[in-house]
Amino acid sequence: MRISLNALGDAFGRGKLTVRARKGIQQVLEKAGLDVTPDLWTAEPDDWVTLSVAQPRNPAAPVRDLMPPRQVPPSLAAAVAFVLPVLLASFFVIPSIGAERAAQVTTKPTSSPAEQAQVAVRAGEYRTAVRLVRTADPEQLPAVRAAIARKLTAEARAAQGRKAYVAAIKLARRAARYGQAPGAAAIVRQSRAGLDLRRAEQRRAARQSRR
Numbered sequence: 001m002r003i004s005l006n007a008l009g010d011a012f013g014r015g016k017l018t019v020r021a022r023k024g025i026q027q028v029l030e031k032a033g034l035d036v037t038p039d040l041w042t043a044e045p046d047d048w049v050t051l052s053v054a055q056p057r058n059p060a061a062p063v064r065d066l067m068p069p070r071q072v073p074p075s076l077a078a079a080v081a082f083v084l085p086v087l088l089a090s091f092f093v094i095p096s097i098g099a100e101r102a103a104q105v106t107t108k109p110t111s112s113p114a115e116q117a118q119v120a121v122r123a124g125e126y127r128t129a130v131r132l133v134r135t136a137d138p139e140q141l142p143a144v145r146a147a148i149a150r151k152l153t154a155e156a157r158a159a160q161g162r163k164a165y166v167a168a169i170k171l172a173r174r175a176a177r178y179g180q181a182p183g184a185a186a187i188v189r190q191s192r193a194g195l196d197l198r199r200a201e202q203r204r205a206a207r208q209s210r211r
Contacts, residue, residue, distance in 0.1 A: 001051045005043050017045065019120050019128055030054075042115060044122075114140060121147055126178070145179040153181045165191035165198070 009017045012025050022040040029036055029051065037050045113136030120129035126148045133144045152175035159168035168191040175181035 002048050003051065004048050005040070005045055008049065016123070018123050019116060019125055022119065042119075113137070117144055121151065126152075142179070149175045149178040149181040149184075151175075152178065153184050153187070156184065156187045160187055160191055160194070163194065163198075165194045 003011075005017065008025065009021065012021075012028075017040075026036065026040045033054050035052050035054045037052070038047070040049070043049055113132045117129040117132040117136075120126070120132065121144065129144055129148065130141065133141050152171050156168045156171035156175060159165075159171060169188050172181070172184040172187040172191070175184045
């Protein structure tokens with residue numbers, strides 16, 4: 001069964017696929033006996049993933065490893081589409097049941113801390129990304145902070161283009177706090193000038209309306 005990552009998140013009631021949401025969905029799918037290809041850590045929001053029945057390996061019969069993976073019957077695919085939201089609800093919405101199930105689930109490692117940090121950066125969870133890299137590989141921290149600064153600068157430039165000057169100033173200042181952010185200072189200056197021009201136009205319009 002193939003499904004887009006966005007549709008999978010919607011089926012689980014997760015509009016934004018954060019690091020925590022991806023981890024929870026992956027755990028629920030594995031507990032249900034399903035493999036996800038590619039795994040949710042590396043998939044982009046617009047990617048499609050394949051859900052298939054996990055194939056247990058039998059050491060006594062290695063020839064099965066040469067057989068193609070079993071295809072998911074349409075009836076099972078429909079059942080999966082119905083059951084997945086229910087599983088997620090029991091995992092997230094009911095805290096007591098979710099805690100018990102989380103304690104019982106044993107999952108295989110799906111990605112390294114560096115890969116998880118990349119997912120966090122794409123999701124806008126910058127503090128999570130910095131924490132993961134600082135714990136796992138401090139030498140990579142400058143590179144991660146630089147990537148965050150570039151992303152925030154690009155967002156600030158886009159906000160400036162929409163004439164959302166206040167948001168552009170906040171994003172540019174935040175980018176500068178993470179590291180070298182070429183262009184951030186110019187965005188702040190230009191956005192301030194845009195705000196001054198807007199205020200002047202508003203005052204001029206107010207004076208004209210009183211005449």
